Structures are given as structure tokens and as C-alpha cells.
Amino acid sequence: MTKPHVLLLGDVLHARAEWEALSDVATLSVCDSSTKEEFIKDLAGKYSDVAAVYHCHMDDAKPGANINQELLEALPPSLKFICHHGAGYDMIDVNACTRKGILVSNTPGAVDDATADVNMFLVLGALREFNLAMTNLRKGNWNAGVPLSHDPEGKVLGILGMGGIGRALKRRAQGFGMITQYHNRKPLSEEMAAGAKYVSFDELLATSDVISMNLPLNAHTRHIINKEAIAKMKDGVIIVNTARGPVIDEQALVDALESGKVRCAGLDVFEAEPKIHPGLLANEKVILLPHVGTATYETRKKMEITVINNIRSAITGAKLLNVVPEQIHFAP
């Protein structure tokens, strides 16, 4: 009996041995279609019996980068599983996948620590206004004109989205003496909340000194932080985002920084990355990173292995290990 066909859309850089080892249960192909048109043709040709896809977070221009309705219509009926490399899977139209009977997995867990590390770095960098100090030093001005800032100790950190990354952030923030409260789709069990206070969205906005975005991007959460939300926040609030750029209205953020409503921001993601709002680039106080959330050898390897384990489970057991939350009820 022929082994099921697994297609790699993107690259496996670290867990090559583990990827090759999949050949005991599957036939492995690496997608070599050079354009979107060619990919659609290949899906009817050499990839027409693919059962599972290893899907990477790729540049928009690459074939298969966006799993949207159009692409889904071209996918072969044999394809039942899309195993995504990444915690955020907003580039995959999950509802459309569900309608076609395709299950999607992502890589929660594996990303938590590295992303929370970036998150905490940005919380500190924004509270302490370190970017201005670092820029000043590199210009040859030492700390001349660099104003005093604020300690994290005793400040209230409001976490919007208390998933794995949010909880990993809480553990770090506590080491710096911060008090954590959170808003989530649903309150967590006492054990998982580990002492963090559950509050409504409005209370999170009104009572947090630092607000951290740790929620997924989807139709409900786009621009959840907008002009109205910012108006409800404390004067001088700090905002940090390691989730997805579009959860914040970037123009509204720039306006709020200019008015001083938001004292400082720390961002690893941007609405239209790699394009960044010029109002942010012109601001020397804000601390900006180019989406390096999981950019370590150790974490990227952990993520690749998670995808590979999901593929193995899909091929051998017809189920995914990390099916995305929206599809939990459809998964066997």
C-alpha cells in the first residue's frame, strides 16, 4: 500500500532528521512550485494525492502562503490536515477549512517561552524608556536629556489573552514585582490563573498601568485596541504587542503616543509589517523589534518538531495533537 503523501510548504531548517524520519510512514515532497499559478496546477498534478501539508509562515508572495477560499478550492480531496508552523494562524481561513473537512493544527506551547521573553523585554524597555537612552548613547550624548522613568515594581500588568504566552508572561512579570490581571474569552481555572485576577475588558483598560496584547488575530479581535479603547485607558499607560499588529489600530496608537495618553510602547509586530507607521519610526522612545518572537535556534527546532509530531499523528492516527481552538469540536 502506498504511504500517504506529505507536502512541505516552506522549509524545515533545524529538525531535518525528524522530518526525514517521517518517511517511515509517509512519502515526503518539498513544494517546488515557483508561482501561485504553477502551484494550483501542481495541486491537480503531482500533489493531487497529498494527505497532509506542513505549512510555514511565509512571505505573502510565496505559493501557499495564504490558505484562503480560493486556494482551498484547488486543494485535492485527499488533503485532510494542514499542520502550521507558528502559534498565530491568521493567514489560514479556518472556517473555510472546516467547511472542506480539513483540520488545522498550530504550535502552541513551543512558542510560549521565547515569545514571553520578547514580551517582558519590551515591557521593561517601554516602562524604563530604554530606547531613548540607547539611541542617545549611540549618538554620543551619554544620558544627557534622558528623563527619569518608572519601575515595574508594584505596577499593574493587564494581559489581554491569557493563553500559554500570557501565562508565561505573568510568571516573568512577577519576578519584577508586577501585579497581574487579565481578560480572556473565558476566566481560567484557579490553578491556571495562578493568582492573576480576571477582569472585564473595560476594567482591564481602565485599571492597568501596562497592557500586553497576547490574543490571536481573527475577525473579532482586529483593531480591538482602537481610539475608543485607548480613551478608556489610564493616562500614561504603556502598551506592548507581541501578538499580531492588526489587533491594534496603529494610527490610533501613534496619535495616543503624540498626545501622551500612551507614555511609551513596545512592539514586535505591526499592522502592515514589514511596513511600519512613520509616526512610530520617528519616535525615539518606543522600543521596536522586527517580529523576532520565536527567533531562536532552540525554539524554532521545538516548533518544527511540534509540526512534525502533528503530521505523524495525523498520518498514523487520523488526528492532530494541536488542533486549533475553533475546530476542537470537529476533531475526532
Place this chain on the structure above:
Amino acid sequence: MTVTKPHVLLLGEIRHAKAEWEALSDVATLSVCDSANREEFIKDLKGKYSDVVAVYRTFGSVAISGRFDAELLKEFPSSFKYICHNGAGYDQIDVAPCTERDIHISNCPSTVDDATADVNMFLILGALRNFNEAMVSLRKGNWNAGVPLSNDPEGKVLGILGMGGIGRALKKRAEAFGMTVQYYNRNELSTELAAGAKYVSFDELLATSDVLSLNLPLNPKTRHTINKEAFEKMKDGIVIVNTARGAVMDEAALVDALESGKVKNVGLDVFEAEPKIHPGLLSNEKVILLPHMGTLTYETQKKMEIQVLDNIRAALTTGKLNTIVPEQVSLQ
């Protein structure tokens, strides 16, 4: 019969605890030093300040008085008993000539711990994760092109050189990121204070740490503790962070070690000849550099000022300082 209150001199500025300074007038006569330079200060010590009992001095006041060395201390009036220093590091004061004259010195331990440890942890993350290179790439308009993967702190060994208040505050933070902590100190800490950190020899600290943090005071014994020979004993690819005093590390030797790759990256808040920085550091985009920001927050600056004032009050009313420097503990 009126008893004159002891004369207390402020050398430098008090910015936050002005009310608390004025309140000292219940037990002291207060003067603010207006000498323009060291020469004038020496004259004034024989004139209007010739009955001063205690001085509140700041780190920045060295620009007026110069270091409190044997030459300056010779000029102090016989009434002089207490130097209450605003800062944890008091290397601007030569302790031996003070002890000889029975002049007691206090510094600011504990109030500096959290803010300094916050900077320390920010630099550890920044150096391990190569964040400076990423931030510079973004600001240049290159997003993360060419920015290589880095390393997670999780599971790495942090070696703390100097396990005082700041070192212990750092341990708490590092553990929240999954680091394992070991330390070298003049004396081994009690089990309670060590809180699980492993005590090792200086050589073992160098040889087995993935990240080395300098948290020791600067004095004649510790100058250039980290020198060419010390670098040779370290792991290849070590990360070093310094929030103590620049001169505990040989800056030129550090630049050589960075160039050879022996040291993978550094995070520095202090420099040997600050505000001058070795050009080999400035031209390096990987290293993360801050201009001595350790305690520069409103909350911590106020806490420190109050700690100095409390030392003065205690000295005048009980004859004992609250936080006499370690070298003089036996004098009280």
C-alpha cells in the same frame, strides 16, 4: 541655654525628597554647598563649612569636589564624622583614609536592588537574543533581513559574580526565565539567602557559566577582575553583562574577546571611562549598551534619597549609621 544643632552639608542635588531634607532641620542646621569647584570647596571647608558634622553627597557631585580621596579628606574639619553617600557604589570615596580619621561612610544598599536588577535582566535578554542588532536593522528600514537566530535563556547557566542585594534580586528575575543560577562571592551565603543558587569558585564560575553577570563593588582589589586571563577561562560564546562598575572589566580585553568570538555578546550599563566608551563597542551593532541607567526612575531615586536622609538622621540622633559600608562595620 540653646544647643546648636549639628551642621549638615548637602553636596549635590536632592530632587525628590525635598520635604524630607527640610524636615531634617528639626535635628540639624542645613546648608547647601555652593562651592564652584574642588579648590573653592577646600577653602569653604576651612570657612563656612568648618563645623560640618555630616555630608550628604551624590554621585554627580564629584564634578564639583572631585573624588573623596586622602588629599581632600585631609582638608575636612575635625568636627566631620559622617559621609552619607547617595548610591550603592561608593568607589568615589577612598575608605581607608576615612577609617583612619574615624569618618564613617554609609551607602544605599537595598533601595537600588530592584531597579538595577531590572536593567541587568533587560541586558541579559538583549545580549542573549541579539535584540540590538534586530532593533538597529528595523530602524535602518531592513526589518529583520540578515538578523540571525539567537538563543533562549531557558536552561542556561547564569553565573553571578557578587551575590549582594542586586545579585540576589537578579537571581529572582533570571529564574522566572528558566535560568539556573550559580554565584561567586567573597563569602558563601547562608542557605536561606542563597535560595538555591549554587556557590562555586571564581574559576568554576568562569568556566561553567553561559551568561556571566558582574554584580560586585569596585575597589582596588576588584579592578579588572575580568581581564585577558579571565576571558581565556570562560566558555566559548559566553554572554557577559555588567551593571556594576565599568572598571571591574578590562574594556580593551573585552573588545578583543568580542572580535575573536570568544564572547558572543555583551550587555553593558557601565564603562571603564564613562561617559567615554571604547570605539570597538560603539562600532559593534550586536552589543546592547545603556548609559548608566541603573537606578534612574522616580520611584527608586526617591527611595535612595530618603535612605541617605535616614542615615543622616540616625547618625545625628543615635550616633550610628543605618547602612554603614561593609569595610567599616566593625567601627560601629
